[in-house]
Amino acid sequence: xxxVEAIILSVLAASTPLLIAATGELVTERSGVLNLGVEGMMIxxxxxxxxxxxxxxxxxxxxxxxxxxxVLMSLVFALMALGLAVNQVATGLALTILGVGLSGLIGAxxxxxxxxxxxxxxxxxxxxxxxxxxxxxxxxxxxxVSIALVVGVWWFLYRTRAGLILRACGDNHASAHALGxxxxxxxxxxxxxxxxxxxxxxxxxxxxxxxxxxxxxTAGRGWIALALVVFSSWRPGRLVLGAYLFGxxxxxxxxxxxxxxxxxSQFMSALPYLATVVVLxxxxxxxxxxxxxxxxxxxxxVPDC
Amino acid sequence: MQxxxxxxxxxxxxxxxxxxxxxxxxxxxxxxxxxxxxxxxxLLALHAxxxxxxxxxxxxxxxxxxxxxxxxxxxxxxxxxxxNAWNIGAEGQFxxxxxxxxxxxxxxxxxDAGAWVLPAMLVLAAxxxxxxxxxxxxxxxxxxxxxxLTSLMLVYVADLFLDxxxxxxxRDPHGFNFPTTAEFDPVATVPLLIEGGRLHLGSIIVLLVVxxxxxxxxxxxxxxxxxxxxxxxxxxxxxxxxxxRLIILTFAISGALAGLAGIIxxxxxxGHLQPGISPGYGxxxxxxxxxxxxxPLGILVAGLFLALTFIGGEQAQIAMKIPLDVTKVFxxxxxxxxxxxxxxxxxxxxxxxxxxxxxRGAG
Numbered sequence: 065x066x067x068v069e070a071i072i073l074s075v076l077a078a079s080t081p082l083l084i085a086a087t088g089e090l091v092t093e094r095s096g097v098l099n100l101g102v103e104g105m106m107i108x109x110x111x112x113x114x115x116x117x118x119x120x121x122x123x124x125x126x127x128x129x130x131x132x133x134x135v136l137m138s139l140v141f142a143l144m145a146l147g148l149a150v151n152q153v154a155t156g157l158a159l160t161i162l163g164v165g166l167s168g169l170i171g172a173x174x175x176x177x178x179x180x181x182x183x184x185x186x187x188x189x190x191x192x193x194x195x196x197x198x199x200x201x202x203x204x205x206x207x208x209v210s211i212a213l214v215v216g217v218w219w220f221l222y223r224t225r226a227g228l229i230l231r232a233c234g235d236n237h238a239s240a241h242a243l244g245x246x247x248x249x250x251x252x253x254x255x256x257x258x259x260x261x262x263x264x265x266x267x268x269x270x271x272x273x274x275x276x277x278x279x280x281x282t283a284g285r286g287w288i289a290l291a292l293v294v295f296s297s298w299r300p301g302r303l304v305l306g307a308y309l310f311g312x313x314x315x316x317x318x319x320x321x322x323x324x325x326x327x328x329s330q331f332m333s334a335l336p337y338l339a340t341v342v343v344l345x346x347x348x349x350x351x352x353x354x355x356x357x358x359x360x361x362x363x364x365x366v367p368d369c
Numbered sequence: 370m371q372x373x374x375x376x377x378x379x380x381x382x383x384x385x386x387x388x389x390x391x392x393x394x395x396x397x398x399x400x401x402x403x404x405x406x407x408x409x410x411x412l413l414a415l416h417a418x419x420x421x422x423x424x425x426x427x428x429x430x431x432x433x434x435x436x437x438x439x440x441x442x443x444x445x446x447x448x449x450x451x452x453n454a455w456n457i458g459a460e461g462q463f464x465x466x467x468x469x470x471x472x473x474x475x476x477x478x479x480x481d482a483g484a485w486v487l488p489a490m491l492v493l494a495a496x497x498x499x500x501x502x503x504x505x506x507x508x509x510x511x512x513x514x515x516x517x518l519t520s521l522m523l524v525y526v527a528d529l530f531l532d533x534x535x536x537x538x539x540r541d542p543h544g545f546n547f548p549t550t551a552e553f554d555p556v557a558t559v560p561l562l563i564e565g566g567r568l569h570l571g572s573i574i575v576l577l578v579v580x581x582x583x584x585x586x587x588x589x590x591x592x593x594x595x596x597x598x599x600x601x602x603x604x605x606x607x608x609x610x611x612x613x614r615l616i617i618l619t620f621a622i623s624g625a626l627a628g629l630a631g632i633i634x635x636x637x638x639x640g641h642l643q644p645g646i647s648p649g650y651g652x653x654x655x656x657x658x659x660x661x662x663x664x665p666l667g668i669l670v671a672g673l674f675l676a677l678t679f680i681g682g683e684q685a686q687i688a689m690k691i692p693l694d695v696t697k698v699f700x701x702x703x704x705x706x707x708x709x710x711x712x713x714x715x716x717x718x719x720x721x722x723x724x725x726x727x728x729r730g731a732g
Contacts (some may be wrong), residue, residue, distance in 0.1 A: 144705060161697065162701025168693075294518070338522070
């Protein structure tokens with residue numbers, strides 16, 4: 065019983081950064097922009113988040129630092145890919161390379177430091193319910209925020225006018241422009257939202273997952289988040305499923321290493337990455353009939369004024 | 370005030386030539402600001418980065434040694450990018466090539482194997498790199514899976530695989546438990562060009578690769594196909610060029626070159642297999658490819674320049690305690706400026722001050 069609860073808790077913890085980052089990227093991609101710099105924005109969010117929390121002594125301030133850092137990074141992307149109409153794939157790669165360097169520079173002074181990690185919710189009575197108590201009522205704030213974020217994004221995309229306009233920009237920017245919508249401005253906001261989420265997801269790692277900062281601690285989670293968006297067919301509901309599945313794979317391999325299964329630990333550590341490849345292949349094959357991706361995804365738009 | 374892009378009637382040839390220089394200039398200006406923020410004397414830092422390595426023979430050789438893998442990988446990547454195939458997993462193909470070539474070196478260790486060892490290592494490394502690159506290429510062509518994500522995921526897998534080998538089956542029993550193979554035998558080592566120097570045979574190989582790529586792109590039908598498929602996919606379809614086949618081909622070539630670069634690095638300057646054999650060559654090569662404007666000769670120059678920043682970064686760290694991460698920031702910023710300046714080739718930038726009346730009339 066306790067073991068099951070512990071596994072569920074650790075799966076949630078491992079899934080949360082993936083879910084937050086992927087939710088942000090989903091909104092970005094729904095507006096027609098492919099920002100491959102998620103990993104870079106996350107790692108800068110992790111460094112700035114830790115710096116903020118260490119300097120202020122508050123995890124909340126740290127998370128805000130992470131968000132702001134992510135937004136600033138995404139603005140660099142927006143300036144390039146939207147403002148200057150540069151190829152989005154190349155710009156996203158540049159953002160990741162820059163982010164890895166910046167995070168090392170920012171975080172260098174904080175390696176080896178520790179902070180008090182994010183507190184977990186505790187409701188007397190409710191949290192003590194066996195099996196589900198701690199899962200539902202004993203998480204840290206990030207977990208609840210991630211759920212609220214997905215629900216909010218679903219509501220925004222499918223239940224509001226603004227969400228409809230955003231999806232229109234992603235499916236046909238020329239038509240959206242012809243109807244008088246400011247395509248580039250809408251896309252800039254979508255990119256900024258993606259940056260905020262990536263920054264928050266990055267900050268989660270040193271603020272809640274491990275209470276210290278290590279260079280390169282995102283370890284490809286930003287790229288896995290990108291793969292999750294593909295897996296979800298750009299739908300928030302399936303994103304949740306995908307993120308928790310991936311969290312489960314990560315935890316499974318950690319536990320398998322702990323149990324001393326006779327497989328070298330490196331092979332187990334490679335599982336999440338291999339799983340990503342397999343899932344991408346399966347998902348892409350499944351929809352060989354027609355793509356569910358936003359039709360204008362990754363294409364350059366220059367308004368003719 | 371608003372920035373507006375205006376499409377040029379035709380791409381500007383002048384700007385295509387000077388845009389990498391503008392980008393380097395802008396990067397240096399940005400670095401001066403960054404050095405000032407870090408509290409270092411910008412002029413001394415720039416000197417340590419860009420001038421000091423050029424003033425002694427050892428550093429000059431070291432630049433050529435560092436440029437060798439960068440140029441070799443970037444040449445392969447440029448073929449992919451020209452064909453609009455996004456291989457960003459060169460780092461993984463580099464590692465797998467190093468592993469595959471090292472296999473022969475490890476198996477023949479201490480035997481009286483002859484001169485065939487090194488050529489066999491090079492061939493096997495190239496083949497392994499190509500095969501490893503074919504995984505994302507085939508996933509893309511057969512199933513439509515994003516080659517960007519799959520090729521990148523395989524970098525982590527390759528890294529872990531190498532780590533497993535040097536900590537497990539291939540670990541040097543006399544290596545004091547360090548995760549490394551034993552030093553390769555002389556027959557399994559890339560020969561030096563100058564006795565006691567640093568320059569090795571790899572630098573010659575890379576020059577041949579540059580020449581071969583220049584001929585492929587400039588003088589052959591295949592090269593023409595690659596360029597057309599990337600630049601004008603519709604025209605390529607009408608011309609009967611098979612984009613899928615070119616994705617497979619360019620991935621295989623770039624994987625082979627990355628694998629070759631991997632084994633040359635391991636059997637050359639390093640001398641044994643260990644974790645951390647690459648300071649991110651596969652990723653820096655992406656910058657080299659773009660800075661060189663996807664042109665073989667341009668890539669050669671760009672590779673030497675990026676190698677200079679690696680060496681300069683190390684010297685700046687020793688002389689001025691400037692963190693090594695500054696080099697990565699430098700490289701990232703450089704790529705941004707290169708891409709931004711490339712936009713100038715196709716567009717004119719105009720600052721527009723919106724006029725109310727016009728806005729009302731148009732809106």
